[in-house]
Amino acid sequence: MTRRPPVAELLDTSAAELEITDPPAERAAITLVALAHATRDQATWGGLGYWDQLAARVLLGTYRADSLPGWWEQMCRAMGCGQPSLAADRQTLAATLAYPDPRAVLDTLATHTDAVCLRVRLAWEHHYGARQTPDPDPTNQETLL
Amino acid sequence: MTHPVVHLWEAAGRPEPNWQGKARRPVTPPEPRDGVCALTGEPGPVWPLNKITTTLTTLDRFRHRDADPQGLALGPAAAWAIRHRAAMQHPHAIVDGTHRQVTPPELYQALEQAATCPDVMPTVPISRQKHVLPWARWGHVGVDDEWLPWDRTHLDRLGIYRALRRLGFGEAAIAEPTPRHQILARLDRADRIWVLTHWGDLNRWRHHPAYLEVAARATRQPKET
Numbered sequence: 058m059t060r061r062p063p064v065a066e067l068l069d070t071s072a073a074e075l076e077i078t079d080p081p082a083e084r085a086a087i088t089l090v091a092l093a094h095a096t097r098d099q100a101t102w103g104g105l106g107y108w109d110q111l112a113a114r115v116l117l118g119t120y121r122a123d124s125l126p127g128w129w130e131q132m133c134r135a136m137g138c139g140q141p142s143l144a145a146d147r148q149t150l151a152a153t154l155a156y157p158d159p160r161a162v163l164d165t166l167a168t169h170t171d172a173v174c175l176r177v178r179l180a181w182e183h184h185y186g187a188r189q190t191p192d193p194d195p196t197n198q199e200t201l202l
Numbered sequence: 203m204t205h206p207v208v209h210l211w212e213a214a215g216r217p218e219p220n221w222q223g224k225a226r227r228p229v230t231p232p233e234p235r236d237g238v239c240a241l242t243g244e245p246g247p248v249w250p251l252n253k254i255t256t257t258l259t260t261l262d263r264f265r266h267r268d269a270d271p272q273g274l275a276l277g278p279a280a281a282w283a284i285r286h287r288a289a290m291q292h293p294h295a296i297v298d299g300t301h302r303q304v305t306p307p308e309l310y311q312a313l314e315q316a317a318t319c320p321d322v323m324p325t326v327p328i329s330r331q332k333h334v335l336p337w338a339r340w341g342h343v344g345v346d347d348e349w350l351p352w353d354r355t356h357l358d359r360l361g362i363y364r365a366l367r368r369l370g371f372g373e374a375a376i377a378e379p380t381p382r383h384q385i386l387a388r389l390d391r392a393d394r395i396w397v398l399t400h401w402g403d404l405n406r407w408r409h410h411p412a413y414l415e416v417a418a419r420a421t422r423q424p425k426e427t
Binding site for chain 1: 378379380381383386387391394395398399
């Protein structure tokens, strides 16, 4: 049973693999969506159509909130996100929610929702390897995805 | 400089207007009179507009509509362009100096030439219901309701479009703002990096979908047309 590396490290690996350097606001948006994806209620959220649902809820959160903590609270309500279990992730979350230009991050989340979710998905797949079928064992799923 | 419609007509070999049209009985061509063409402004034999078509009613698009004292009339080039049904339905361009219908690979070559040479003037009907030829403009590409500017930057985007189609992205997938993960997952690492790098280069076209239609027509397999 392996622990997942911190989200920041995971995204760095993926960006290096795809040879992309993101502007800071987009990087903050990708980090937030990655944290929401990592800490969601995994018993409920997963499987077919999950990534479309994630994008829809990220967008809905931007309609309902006008600040980054408000957006995170909306994600907590919509997808059961919570405090990340890794200390590094908790630091990343606190630092990103205090990002100095929240309007730019919210704009990115609202206008490039699909692109941000795609980056998170590619990062996760690069770490865990693309899986064709969802794992039937729920305990495995919790540790893996 | 000659009018672009006259240029197209001469490249087509100065044909008679297609007087027959969709009529089942043989049609006797109407008699011309001497006058000035309302579209091209050239003096010569002309026919009044209602002898040529009854569906083209936006008369203010004819630039020389007041030139002829005997009323609005069109010359042979304009009449040919208006009564050319095939050009309302299929892509046409000047290939090797001849104006004719083109297959998708020929249309791609014509678009390549059109970036540098203004008198190719490819036309790509989309709805198949609109007159495209009569409103020809030098150095532009004709689609339903407008003639699109076409230069080297558009040629670059056309190349990216073709490369994306060869990597497996369909016409609908390319029109979306983000690459589809399902297709992206099938590619190897270098192709994936290339797609993610160049996907945004087509954003200008995604805001103006007529360009995407032109590129789609030029990159289809010939059997699909």
